[in-house]
Amino acid sequence: MNEDNINSFQRSSLWHDAFRRLRRRKFAMVCFWIVAGYFALAVFVYIAESIDPTMSAINWKEQLGQGMEYQRPSLCSVKTIFGTNFLGQSTLISTLYGVKTALAVAFAASVISIMIGVPLGAAAGYFGGVVDDIVVWIYSTLSNIPWIILVMAFAVVLNDDKIMGGKLSGEPGVYLAIGLTSWVGICRLIRGEIIKRKESEYVLAAKAVGCSNSRIIFRHLLPNVFHIIIINFSLRFVSFIHMEVIISFLGLGDANKPSWGKMISAASSELTRGIWWEMTAATMAIFVLSLALNIFGDALRDCLDPKLRMER
Amino acid sequence: MNENIPLLSIRNLSTHFFVEEGVVKAVEDVSFDVAEGKTLAVVGESGCGKSVTALSVMGLVPESAGRVVDGQILFRGDDLLKKTESQMRRIRGNEIAMIFQEPMTSLNPVFTIGNQIVEAVKLHQGIKGEHAWSHAVEMLRKVGIADPARRVREYPHQMSGGMRQRVMIAMALCCWPSLLIADEPTTALDVTIQAQILELLRELQKQQNMSVMMITHDLGVAAENADDVAVVYASNIVETASVAAIFEEPLHPYTQGLLRSMPRLGQKMERLESIGGSVPNPLHFPQGCKFHPRCPIGVSDQRCRTQQPQLREVAPGRCAACFHAKGYGD
Ligand SMILES: Nc1ncnc2c1ncn2[C@@H]1O[C@H](COP(=O)(O)OP(=O)(O)O)[C@@H](O)[C@H]1O
Ligand SMILES: [Mg+2]
Numbered sequence: 001m002n003e004d005n006i007n008s009f010q011r012s013s014l015w016h017d018a019f020r021r022l023r024r025r026k027f028a029m030v031c032f033w034i035v036a037g038y039f040a041l042a043v044f045v046y047i048a049e050s051i052d053p054t055m056s057a058i059n060w061k062e063q064l065g066q067g068m069e070y071q072r073p074s075l076c077s078v079k080t081i082f083g084t085n086f087l088g089q090s091t092l093i094s095t096l097y098g099v100k101t102a103l104a105v106a107f108a109a110s111v112i113s114i115m116i117g118v119p120l121g122a123a124a125g126y127f128g129g130v131v132d133d134i135v136v137w138i139y140s141t142l143s144n145i146p147w148i149i150l151v152m153a154f155a156v157v158l159n160d161d162k163i164m165g166g167k168l169s170g171e172p173g174v175y176l177a178i179g180l181t182s183w184v185g186i187c188r189l190i191r192g193e194i195i196k197r198k199e200s201e202y203v204l205a206a207k208a209v210g211c212s213n214s215r216i217i218f219r220h221l222l223p224n225v226f227h228i229i230i231i232n233f234s235l236r237f238v239s240f241i242h243m244e245v246i247i248s249f250l251g252l253g254d255a256n257k258p259s260w261g262k263m264i265s266a267a268s269s270e271l272t273r274g275i276w277w278e279m280t281a282a283t284m285a286i287f288v289l290s291l292a293l294n295i296f297g298d299a300l301r302d303c304l305d306p307k308l309r310m311e312r
Numbered sequence: 313m314n315e316n317i318p319l320l321s322i323r324n325l326s327t328h329f330f331v332e333e334g335v336v337k338a339v340e341d342v343s344f345d346v347a348e349g350k351t352l353a354v355v356g357e358s359g360c361g362k363s364v365t366a367l368s369v370m371g372l373v374p375e376s377a378g379r380v381v382d383g384q385i386l387f388r389g390d391d392l393l394k395k396t397e398s399q400m401r402r403i404r405g406n407e408i409a410m411i412f413q414e415p416m417t418s419l420n421p422v423f424t425i426g427n428q429i430v431e432a433v434k435l436h437q438g439i440k441g442e443h444a445w446s447h448a449v450e451m452l453r454k455v456g457i458a459d460p461a462r463r464v465r466e467y468p469h470q471m472s473g474g475m476r477q478r479v480m481i482a483m484a485l486c487c488w489p490s491l492l493i494a495d496e497p498t499t500a501l502d503v504t505i506q507a508q509i510l511e512l513l514r515e516l517q518k519q520q521n522m523s524v525m526m527i528t529h530d531l532g533v534a535a536e537n538a539d540d541v542a543v544v545y546a547s548n549i550v551e552t553a554s555v556a557a558i559f560e561e562p563l564h565p566y567t568q569g570l571l572r573s574m575p576r577l578g579q580k581m582e583r584l585e586s587i588g589g590s591v592p593n594p595l596h597f598p599q600g601c602k603f604h605p606r607c608p609i610g611v612s613d614q615r616c617r618t619q620q621p622q623l624r625e626v627a628p629g630r631c632a633a634c635f636h637a638k639g640y641g642d
Contacts, residue, residue: 128376199374201417207372208412209405209432209483212398223422 018227018303028299034292038099045100060097060258063088073277083277085266094258095281101248101259102289105175106240110233112179117186118229122217124187125194135191139184150181151243155252170254177252178243186232193225227304234297238290245286260286317389318345319523320369320491325383327361327368336594338364338378340547343623346491351517351524353534353555355570356544359591362527365544366493369525370410371400387491406436409484413496415476419468425452425479426464432487451482456512474505481512488520495527510537531574535559543567546592546602549623551637553630563626563637565607601634609636 022028048058056062064071064084073083082091124135142150158173168176197203198221206220247253248261260282267278323343329336339361346352354362367373368380371392385392387408392400404410409432412418419428429451430444439447445464452460455478468476477497484492494513498506514537517524526537534541534555541558543551543566551564562568569587589606592598600617604610610617615635626632626639634640 201412201414202420204372205410205412205418205480205483206420206431207404208370208410210401210403210435211431212401220420224420226422 021303022299025299028296031292031296035296038289042100042103045097060089060093064090070275082281085278091278091281094263095285097258098260101257102241102244105244106237108175109178109240110237113183114186117183118190121187121190122194125191126198126217139187143184151177154180155247159252174244174247174253178240189232193228194221197221197224231301231304234300238293319348320346321386323384325368327364327373327380329378331377334595337547338594342549344542344552346523346525349521349523350539351526351537353526353528353538353541354544355528355531355534355541357591358529360544361547362544363495366495366527370404405432406487407489408491409489410493411480411484411497413499415473415480418480419476421468424465424467429483429486436487451486455482473501477509485516491523493525531570547594551632557630563632564634565609566603
């Protein structure tokens with residue numbers, strides 16, 4: 001019947017449909033490839049570093065020229081395209097290494113916040129009652145503390161050698177601090193979606209077949225909100241990158257590895273002396289990645305969100 | 313199996329919802345039996361408490377507000393209300409299965425229908441992988457879906473309403489339950505599809521020697537499929553009898569009204585035209601017999617307006633709850 005056709009058209013294999021739409025958006029696809037490029041670079045740096053940390057392509061410690069001094073951007077060699085910092089280390093290599101730092105931290109933080117937020121939100125939404133009260137209380141409390149203070153508090157504690165035995169200082173400290181403080185958004189979102197769906201007929205049908213509560217949550221409900229998790233993940237990723245930059249800007253990150261925040265922090269005092277390249281390289285790297293991620297994330301949301309997919 | 317013990321025996325079941333405005337007595341003091349291998353039709357207008365009765369048997373009354381407050385649900389002589397949640401899980405989908413009114417929304421949109429059919433087999437019989445899959449194909453063939461080996465990999469949105477209801481039936485029957493509860497299985501379907509689905513249910517019932525509790529608002533459906541009928545009105549059973557007896561001589565004025573207004577098979581019916589008024593709000597049931605405001609006799613009878621008639625045996629094998637029913641006595 002007619003009604004059937006429309007219905008099947010609307011739902012026609014959510015993912016397949018979404019990707020077809022996405023491919024039609026040229027600009028979003030350009031952004032996708034930019035993001036993919038950043039990821040490829042991060043993976044390359046990660047692998048290269050684990051094979052040989054002194055490999056010339058990623059060796060950000062290497063001093064170019066003679067002695068510790070700035071070099072202006074010059075086209076003589078690839079490594080000095082963006083000049084060097086005051087130690088004579090290549091800005092280009094530091095910036096590229098920063099890609100790995102930023103993406104690794106943002107990715108790990110996303111995984112942590114999803115692992116905390118999704119199960120908690122699902123349990124709160126599904127069971128309601130006391131479970132819901134407790135979860136809502138926790139996240140209301142967390143979300144009422146200004147974010148930056150919370151992250152800094154976590155980062156300071158995790159970086160403190162006396163408290164954590166030094167095991168969590170550096171990169172793990174940064175992504176744990178971000179992940180542990182930023183699961184509230186996804187938790188709230190999933191809670192709402194589960195509340196909306198838990199009374200649906202297919203859940204009742206699953207109960208009638210004898211499914212347990214956990215099976216209904218994980219096998220029947222969560223797959224139905226998977227696209228929401230993906231959308232949230234892609235949009236949240238940008239803010240995680242920004243958080244990483246802020247934390248390392250404040251000197252709470254890994255002191256031994258280059259990161260964009262550290263570069264900006266170091267360059268900010270030199271800007272008045274006309275040394276503009278370090279600041280420019282780091283901010284451009286952040287700017288391009290953020291823009292591409294945001295545009296792609298928005299496009300992905302438009303393509304996946306059934307409410308927005310009304311163009312028949 | 314003992315011939316004398318009915319497979320399912322509901323005794324004085326009451327299920328209430330506790331909402332802000334008060335207590336919704338959705339099911340009140342309901343008793344009926346479903347015999348081994350037989351079909352019982354539970355007939356009544358919408359809002360009478362039929363679905364809640366079914367959910368009570370399954371142990372699936374929405375916990376947020378509702379609760380079975382009284383009664384017994386004896387399945388093979390065991391009280392289901394005394395079972396723990398994990399014991400009930402082993403019964404649901406295995407010994408008692410249920411199909412729902414809305415085939416369009418009762419299937420999970422993100423899984424293939426094969427996956428959904430084998431869910432029960434995996435849960436209850438521990439069959440996995442290829443075996444479970446071929447069982448799903450077999451079940452699809454059984455419910456009359458052409459090309460089951462291909463269909464089993466499709467998603468619900470690729471099927472029509474009638475086919476989805478067939479899939480729901482396949483899901484419900486794949487563990488060979490001894491009792492099937494069908495809650496208005498054909499209400500949402502076209503007339504021709506309705507007849508096909510009912511035919512299919514009859515056939516499978518015969519094959520598997522299963523009992524069926526068929527919930528419907530359509531006496532026509534009951535006439536074609538059931539052995540016995542229980543008529544519900546406003547949370548109470550008002551009459552029980554064999555199909556033949558009900559059609560030959562309905563005793564309760566409500567049943568008489570239902571019969572008079574019987575729509576031809578398939579016609580959608582929200583309210584009965586020949587019975588004036590509508591089902592009372594379960595928050596404010598009328599005093600006395602709940603049917604008296606709509607009843608040709610009761611509306612002017614002092615006793616009907618003040619006392620509630622109990623369901624009582626009025627002839628061998630049939631009961632009615634009306635002071636004026638033949639054989640009710642004083
Ligand atoms: N979850 C619920 N909360 C409150 N009231 C409910 C709930 N479910 C059903 N009811 C009430 O119970 C009564 C019977 O409903 P139901 O069994 O669905 O009727 P039907 O005979 O049409 O299947 C209705 O008046 C309905 O308002
Ligand atoms: Mg109903």
